[in-house]
Amino acid sequence: MAQTLLRSARPLQRLGLAATQQTSKMSSLSLVPGEAKLPDLSYDYGALEPAISGKIMELHHKNHHQTYVNSYNDASIKMQAAEKDNDIQSMISLQPLITFHGGGHINHSLFWENLAPTSQGGGEPPSGALAKAIDDHYGSLDSLKGKMNTALAGIQGSGWAWLVQDKQTGKLAVNTYANQFPVGGNFKPILGIDAWEHAYYLQYQNRKAEYFKAIWDVINWKAAEKRFT
Amino acid sequence: MDSRTSVLSAIIAALLSFIVFERFVLDPSPSTQQPQSIPSDILDMSVANYSLPPLPYAYDALEPAISAQIMTLHHTKHHQTYITNLNAALTNLQTAISGADIATQVSLQPVIRFNAGGHINHSLFWQNLAPASSSEAKFTSAPKLSKAIEATWGSEKEFKDAFNKALLGIQGSGWGWLVKVSGEGKEEKLRIVTTKDQDPVVGAGEVPVLGVDMWEHAYYLQYQNGKAAYVENIWKVINWKTTEERFLGGRNDAFKVLKASM
Structure with a gap:
């Protein structure tokens, strides 16, 4: 029992991200309860214009992502206390908050990385193994974009579409996730688009279809290539 | 398909469509609403065409609580899109029912739930808002x-x-x-x-x-x-x-x- 509780003291791991593999690439993702931090963007807020306006980027990063970070820290500290007290009811009621806010922190951290201004390679098609896998699986990059855009347009409510890699077969797939559920389980995230x-x-x-079309101009395929194995 | 069969499938199609409406909108008491008692005007609704209900106030009437720009987009674009998609899904459902295409009928359910829900929710929402000075x-x-x-x-x-x-x-x-x-x-x-x-x-x-x-x-x-x-x-x-x-x-x-x- 004590061991089970101790294991659950690392909330991010329960979200399906293996701490050692996934988060080592994202120094900003702290696993210590209460110490998650907003990662810096590697480009200016206005750098993704005209695809995404500077105002959107600023609010999205400084306000929305920050709120996920704050709320995750708050929930994870409470979770730690509940675990210390063996308060299983509180632990259960905190789970959805950890998933939602921890997921929001993970998703946005990955999202910022898989975007880039056109001057820094944004929109340049992938190369190497990922490019080959996309061609093999989808026929062409345009065909994959079409699949992702259809998936994005079909999301009912808030959510994300991800190009993911199946950990067992190595194959690519396009998945959608409701709200802030992060990519997990059998899949690892390659490229995410916030819907x-x-x-x-x-x-x-x-006119969300216009956003889904424009965002491909600022996709950082180099970041996606690093996530693909 | 002989004429008896096609009349029969038309009736079945109408009844199945009615079940969908009943679930979302009409809410008759199931115990009193037997299939044979469905009046012809309800059968006609199997090709339903919902339309955007007008707002009971002007787009700017809820300012400053809700801006005119939000109200205009919300009503003429978002609500309208739910209605457009609902009507399309219901037409497709009818085709799928006529064609005995069960897979399509099933796949249309979440689309109907989402868009009919959007139509219901927004219709109720507009009515439960009023200008602050009223x-x-x-x-x-x-x-x-x-x-x-x-x-x-x-x-x-x-x-x-x-x-x-x-x-x-x-x-x-x-x-x-x-x-x-x-x-x-x-x-x-x-x-x-x-x-x-x-x-x-x-x-x-x-x-x-x-x-x-x-x-x-x-x-x-x-x-x-x-x-x-x-x-x-x-x-x-x-x-x-x-x-x-x-x-x-x-x-x-x-x-x-x-x-x-x-």
Whole structure:
């Protein structure tokens, strides 16, 4: 029992991310309860214009992502206390908060990395093993984009679409996840696109198809290649 | 297919479509609504064409609580899209039923649930809003409901605090509702519930009294990530007269605005 509780004291691991593999590439993702931090962007807020406006990027990073970080820290500290007290009811009620806010922190951290200004390679097609896997699996990069955009448009409510890699077969797949559920289980994240309204509404309002089309101009395929094995 | 078979499949198609409407909109009592008693005008509805119900006020009438730009987009674009997609899905469903294409019929269910839910939720939402300066926006316009609220939560403020907490706790897109629940043989109770995405409040015995849209498109252009301020301000434009009518009425009364848009 004590061991089980101790194991569950690392909330991010329960989200399906193996701490040693996934998070080592993201120094910003702290596993220590209460010490998650907002990662810096490697580009300016306005650098993704005109695909994504500077105003959206600033609010999205400084306010939305920060709120996930704060709320995750808050929930993970409470979780630690509940575990110390063997308070199973509190632990259970904290789970959805850890999943939602921890997931929000993970998803956005990965998202910022898989975007880049065109001056820093944004929109340049992938190369190497990932490019080959995309061609083999989808026929062409455009065909994959079409699949991702269809998946994004079909999300009912808030969520994400991810290009993922099946850990067992190594194959690529396009998955959607509701709200802030992070990619986990049998899949690892390669490339994510945020379909929450806050990701595009100030610029595109109800015309979300235009956002899904434009974002490919600032996709950082180099980051996706590093995640693909 | 001989003519008898095709007449038969047309009737089956109409009946199946009716079941879908019944679930979302009409709510007849199943015990009294036998298939053979369906009147011909309801059979005609198998090719339903829902349309956007007009707002009972101007787009800028809810300012400053909700901006005219938000109201215009929300009504003419978002709500319209749910209706357009619902009509298309129902047409496709009818084709799938006529063609005995079960796989397509099944795959259309979530599309119908989502878009019909969006149509229901927004139709109810517009009606339970009113300009802040109107008499409808006063809590005293709901004399019986306000009594029930005070009996349940202690005070108007405690009710609003509880409702706001529920709204701010929604993870992702969804709605908060005050519903009247009538259990079997028990007295009616008020309850605050949240629903995800566009899941409609059509649970057994639930009458929607008051709904608040917590999708980001409902507030983002004006409040951005400050949704607590939206939640605070929306109380200034609640149509308490409508909520009183829903509280005193049954489910069919609440959904009458939808019937009008068919």
